[in-house]
Amino acid sequence: xxxxxxxxxxxxxxxxxxxxxxxxxxxxxxxxxxxxxxxxxxxxxxxxxxxxxxxxxxxxxxxxxxxxxxxxxxxxxxxxxxxxxxxxxxxxxxxxxxxxxxxxxxxxxxxxxxxxxxxxxxxxxxxxxxxxxxxxxxxxxxxxxxxxxxxxxxxxxxxxxxxxxxxxxxxxxxxxxxxxxxxxxxxxxx
Numbered sequence: 043x044x045x046x047x048x049x050x051x052x053x054x055x056x057x058x059x060x061x062x063x064x065x066x067x068x069x070x071x072x073x074x075x076x077x078x079x080x081x082x083x084x085x086x087x088x089x090x091x092x093x094x095x096x097x098x099x100x101x102x103x104x105x106x107x108x109x110x111x112x113x114x115x116x117x118x119x120x121x122x123x124x125x126x127x128x129x130x131x132x133x134x135x136x137x138x139x140x141x142x143x144x145x146x147x148x149x150x151x152x153x154x155x156x157x158x159x160x161x162x163x164x165x166x167x168x169x170x171x172x173x174x175x176x177x178x179x180x181x182x183x184x185x186x187x188x189x190x191x192x193x194x195x196x197x198x199x200x201x202x203x204x205x206x207x208x209x210x211x212x213x214x215x216x217x218x219x220x221x222x223x224x225x226x227x228x229x230x231x232x
Contacts, residue, residue, distance in 0.1 A: 043070035044105055044191055046091070046223060051100035053086050060086050062099070070191070073214065073224040077231075084227035085125065088194050091225055092122050104192075121146075121190035125197040127181040131170035135161055135180055138169050142184035155186035159209055174201040182210055185217070193217060193224040200230075 045067060052062040060083040068074045076084045089095045091102060093113045102109045109116040129138055139152045139161075156162045159179040164172070172180065178201040185193065193214070199207045214224050 043221065044223065045069045045103075046192055046225075047103050048091070049101050049103070051087075051090060051102070052098045053083060053090060053095070054098045055086060064100070068192075068223045068225060070221045070223055071218050073218050073226060076225065076227040077229065079229055084229075085196050088122075088196050088225065088227050091192075092120055092194050093117060094122075119190050120192045120194055121185060121188040122194045123182060123185065123196065123198060125200060127177045129169045129172070129177050129180055131168065133169055134165065135167050135169055135172070136165040138180055139183050139187070143187040146184070146188045146190075155183045156180075158186040158213060159183045159206060175203055175206060178202055179206055179210075182213075185213055191222045193222065193226075195224060195226045197228055198226060199228060 047065075047067040049065050051064040053060040064087070066074060076087060078084060086095065090097050093109055093116050096110070104116060104119065130141070133141070135156065136152045139155050143152060143155060153162055153165065156165055159182060161176065161179055161183060164176065169177065169180065182198060198210060202210065214226070218224060
C-alpha cells in the first residue's frame with residue numbers, strides 16, 4: 043500500500059517561518075486532518091504536499107522516494123482542490139465538469155460526477171449563475187472523476203451547507219475505504 047510522508051519540513055514564506063520540523067505519514071486508506079485558524083500554515087503545507095512549493099528544509103516522500111525526484115509523477119497521483127473555485131463562468135455546469143474529467147483522463151460521465159454533489163439538475167446552466175455553495179460543489183465534483191490516490195483539499199467545506207458537507211464527507215470516506223488517502227485543511231469541524 044502507498045505511503046505519503048513528510049520528514050522535518052520547514053516552510054518559510056516572506057522571510058517568516060510558517061512551521062518547522064513537521065513530520066507525518068499518511069498511508070493508503072487514511073486521511074490527515076489539518077485543523078486550525080487562518081494563517082497557521084495549513085494551505086502552505088498543502089502546497090508543499092502538492093509539489094507547488096519546495097520546503098526550506100525537510101523532504102516529502104511517496105513510498106520512500108522523494109517527490110522532488112519526479113514531480114510529474116507526483117502531480118499525476120495527486121488531486122488538488124484549492125480554496126478558490128476553478129470554475130469558468132461562461133461554461134455550463136456540465137462543460138465545467140467535463141473539462142476536469144477529460145483533464146484527469148478517466149472517470150464517470152459528467153452526469154454521474156454532478157449527481158454525486160446534487161448538481162445534476164443544473165447541468166445546462168451557465169456557471170456564472172451558480173451560488174457560492176453551488177460553485178464549490180461543482181469544483182469538488184471533479185473528485186468523482188479522478189483516479190489519483192492522494193487528495194489534497196484546502197477548506198473543502200467552505201460555502202457548503204450541512205447536506206453538501208455530508209455528501210462530500212461520504213465521497214472522501216469512499217475514496218479512503220477504496221485505498222485512497224486524503225489530506226484536508228480546514229478551520230471547521232468535519
